[in-house]
Amino acid sequence: MIRRQFLKKSLGVAAAATAAHSLSSCGGKKDASGRGQITFGSYADPALDILKEVILPEFEKVTGIRTEWVEADFSGWYQKALNDGQTKAGAFDIYVMDDLWVPRFAGAGYLANLDEMGFQTDQDFVPSALDLGYWPPKTGLRQPGIDPKAKSTLYSLPLISDVQLFFYRNDIFRNAAPATWEEVLRMARQKSDPTKRQYGWVTRGVKGNPIVNSFFVLLHDFGGDIFGENWKVVLNSPQAVEALEFYLGLLTYAPPGVAEFDSDQEGATLLQGNAFAATMWTGWCPQTDDPTKSRVVGKINFDVPPKNRNQVAKLGLFMAGIAASAPHRSEALEFLKWFSSPASQLRFARAGGTPFRTSAFKDEEARKKSRWLDAILRALTLGVPSPRTSDWSKVEDILGTELNRALLEKGKAKEHLDAAAAEATAFLKSAGYPVG
């Protein structure tokens, strides 16, 4: 008898849950003033905290538009956003994107055209950051299927101006940031001591996007590139091989297991005081001075990456675009206008965020709060983004696998780059690129 009661009760709970749920979904998404609620979809990252916790509440207060923030892990959100765009589900108003998603999202029609909606840009926007929001790309190659003469259109705006900075220990590099990569190598050679867990260099070595992003700076600095004229794969150019050899040389001074490190382990190594330098995303800057996360408070400085031939920094911005299927387009546009206004950008910078207006970068109060803002602005002007094609992630996967192999074998740079170039070429050919 007791068992039967239990079963009945459980069924009752299930029924009640279902009923409660259908009641709660009657509420709808408009508040009393008739303004819609904007739903943001995003990947999670501590770099977004100021936006979520300071800026959005202020936006709600000023405009009366309520906001909802939905987040998932990085690949989880990519999958959800892709799905939402592909099915026109309309679950989100604003997509937060990695800048390398813009070609796919804009190209496949997942994003609303901001030019058409009347969004105005101006000279104060940092040009290299703003450019990433356009599709087709303003400069450079255009992938097959994209009209070479089509006008570049604004589809998204920078949300957080992320770029890889050169993080270095100011108690090791005493005078200033090393000006050249040679200097970084020399210091690593002199002062590395694995028995005391002191490593000259740390990087992201895990296959795929992480290792490609960390190698990217050296590749370009040494004069190499990914694609040449007409999408010809130039991954195995002499300059690229030289860059990889240098990178592998630097990595002899990296901690054991660096081939499995992603961003989190790279950051932890630096913040534990075990590495002299690394090129890392700006999201790590505030953490270097937080004693619950860092053992080297005040000992880390930031600069643009050193130079060998052709100084560059790797861009990796958080972008924001309005979904083509957004149920609250005008409210979403209002957010982008409000957020990109000089006053909001200044407020954002002073609260500790990374803006994308030059004027906000140059504000004294903001610079006092975030001592890395100057380095970020300089890095943005040197910035190079991932290639602007929707097929980049596949090429990145191919390159990343071979780089990871070279790292494991501590050599054979040419061999692995040849293999990557061959595989990438075969892939591009099958995808309709004019190669081979």
Added chain:
Amino acid sequence: MPRLSSAVRRRLWFLTRLSLIVVALIVTLLPVYWMVNTSFKNQVEVFTSPPTFWPQNPTMDNYVSLFVRRHLGSYLLNSLIIVGSAVVLSLAIGSLAAYSLARFVKGQLRESLNFWVLAPRMIPPVALVVPLFLILQHLGLINKQLGLILVYTAFNLPFVAWMMRSFFLEIPMDLEEAAMVDGATRLRSFRDIVLPLAAPGLVATSIFALIITFNEFFFALILTSTPAAATLPVGTAALIGKTQTLYGEMAAAGVVAAVPLVIFALLVQRHLVRGLTMGAVK
């Protein structure tokens, strides 16, 4: 070599057995301990070398942050409601089907039944997730608890039907026949005689269904979004950021998620073994 006396041998065997059990416990529980240990550390201590077996500056920050900033309470509640409902629903539907399979199916079909009942488990979830999204979207059930309840029910059914069928096969038919001769309908005899007898089986089956769906991530990720419907694994995975992973909070979330299941397992573990003993495995 002289034969050891049987008392000594028994003693030796006892000690061997004891030490093997201790080793198994250590291997099993050490990573679990590490999770608990990590959940009380701040980020700087998580990566300390040498690793610390006991938090040097124990902190509750990870737990506080989970509930205050990351809506873990909502996720937990969603998980309990969704998984609880799905388990009950799949037990109800699956038991009826299992009863039918146990009592009415015969011959050749019966032989291949095991295979076909398990076949849905062979499908890689990646192949189902996008079409499922479209179906639920059509029904207006995206980001609704009910949507995930239905999907999890479908997900559990093969396993539930398979286990319950073997429990029903164990129950002698004379009892039912007697009741039916006395004038009870079949459904009534199912309810009054078969179900109570199969109760331990229901408990065992519900544990497995519970564990499998409580930790399901892939469908939940795509089919739910907000704290209104998203489940614990989704909320937990969101602690892996683009560039940074919050290890302490991640471990704390693991502890929070495991506690209800461990308590449940402790409460019913006797039923579990007894339940499985009755059927399932014969």
Added chain:
Amino acid sequence: MSAPAKPIAETLGLRGGWRGKWLPWALIAPMVLFALALTVLPLCYSLLTSFQEYRLGQPPAFVGLQNYQHLLHDLNFRGSLGTTLIFTIAATGAEFVLGLALALLLKEEFRFQGIIRSSLIVPMVIAPVVVGIIWRLLYNADVGLFSFAVQALTGKSLSVLSSTTLALPALILVDIWEWTPFMFLLLLAGIQSLPQEPFEAARVDGAGAWNIFLHLTLPMLQPVIVVALLIRALDAFTVFDQVFVLTQGGPGTATEVATLMIYKSAFRFSQFGYGASMAIALLVLVMFFSAAVTRAFKGKA
């Protein structure tokens, strides 16, 4: 097999005319409905997708068997199938042996058995993504407990996840840790439900423990073993979370399992059609494998 269940309908004659005739179907209908709507229908959609190709900004185009032809020549996919197979066989095999050993050790009544048995099943209740993160910490070459222990014992540092030879075994070890409890529970229940008489008879005849195990326990346990192996193997075939969190398929392609390739094709490279064709191919292979296993054991069971 238990007592042959002669269909009760036959014994009794069907009561209540149409109700009796339709009852078996009515009982099974809800389950079939669920399976049709939420499994078969989506699967058909995937099958359809597998004949399509998606190009940026264009509607999906039907390309016939082209994706499958690609598949036949895709060395990476073939490699990932091999990796998946090794993973499945090694993990399932080890879990079986360890689970059986634990079940034999713990089959008799003893003090604290409740708490010990419950403790042993804790790993399988922890969310896989957390399991991945915890093991990533343990395996960390610089500060991980595992590496620390290895260094203390051998004096050498060991980075398991970045070793082409050790990364796959390391993932298998995590799977073994997580899922041996499942085997243990099923087999324990199976052993406890065996009838006692044959064992007593054998002992009276003076058979040794090893002989009893080999010639009585194992054969009598066979149906349980087959089912336990099958369930675990099916799950191991579609392993994803731990690989994704721990290695991303690296180093090189040493741990690139099939589901990871499918996932990356469909959701990272937006090759929806190709991803679907891989999923279908994997499904067919798994069904083939399971049918073979079931058939091989059926004669003996």
